[in-house]
Amino acid sequence: MSERLRKILTLVFVREPGKILLGLKKRGFGCGLWNGFGGKVEKNETILQGAKRELVEECGIQADVLERIGLINFEFENDPVIMEVHVFLTFHYIGDPVETEEMKPEWYKDGEIPFNQMWPDDKYWFPYMLQKRKFEAYFLFKGMDTILDYWIKESLND
Numbered sequence: 512m513s514e515r516l517r518k519i520l521t522l523v524f525v526r527e528p529g530k531i532l533l534g535l536k537k538r539g540f541g542c543g544l545w546n547g548f549g550g551k552v553e554k555n556e557t558i559l560q561g562a563k564r565e566l567v568e569e570c571g572i573q574a575d576v577l578e579r580i581g582l583i584n585f586e587f588e589n590d591p592v593i594m595e596v597h598v599f600l601t602f603h604y605i606g607d608p609v610e611t612e613e614m615k616p617e618w619y620k621d622g623e624i625p626f627n628q629m630w631p632d633d634k635y636w637f638p639y640m641l642q643k644r645k646f647e648a649y650f651l652f653k654g655m656d657t658i659l660d661y662w663i664k665e666s667l668n669d
């Protein structure tokens with residue numbers, strides 16, 4: 512896997528006790544789905560800096576403390592590039608979420624997460640993230656809707 516082409520991306524979830532902030536993607540990759548906030552990591556920034564930047568750009572929230580909670584590799588059939596998504600979590604942030612051109616933010620109760628309007632893999636790894644259990648996962652997609660294969664495991668390392 513190491514010699515494959517990789518695209519490094521971030522995904523940030525903002526939490527309150529019993530609630531999670533999701534954004535409805537208004538354009539681009541994953542348009543029409545609820546997701547965390549994130550995107551590409553630029554050349555001149557670290558993954559953590561990229562995560563913080565995307566959170567501000569996409570919903571106006573500043574998170575000084577982001578905890579790395581997961582690492583997910585997404586592969587799409589017939590696409591040579593693997594998406595390496597670094598997932599972050601924060602309970603400590605500044606500002607109220609605002610709608611942007613990219614995202615429409617909404618708070619959801621943990622038991623009312625709209626998985627049927629989210630990427631199909633989310634229901635597999637959200638439980639780890641909601642319980643603050645670090646995880647690694649891999650999903651092989653056919654198109655945008657079908658998971659051909661996957662694994663997920665709890666990881667203890669940083």
Ligand SMILES: Nc1nc(SCCc2ccccc2)c2[nH]cnc2n1
Nearest residue numbers: 520521522540546549550585630632
């Ligand atoms: N939850 C979730 N997210 C993504 S992409 C997240 C990274 C990203 C990529 C492009 C723009 C913004 C954010 C997924 N891809 C396949 N399953 C998936 N599940």
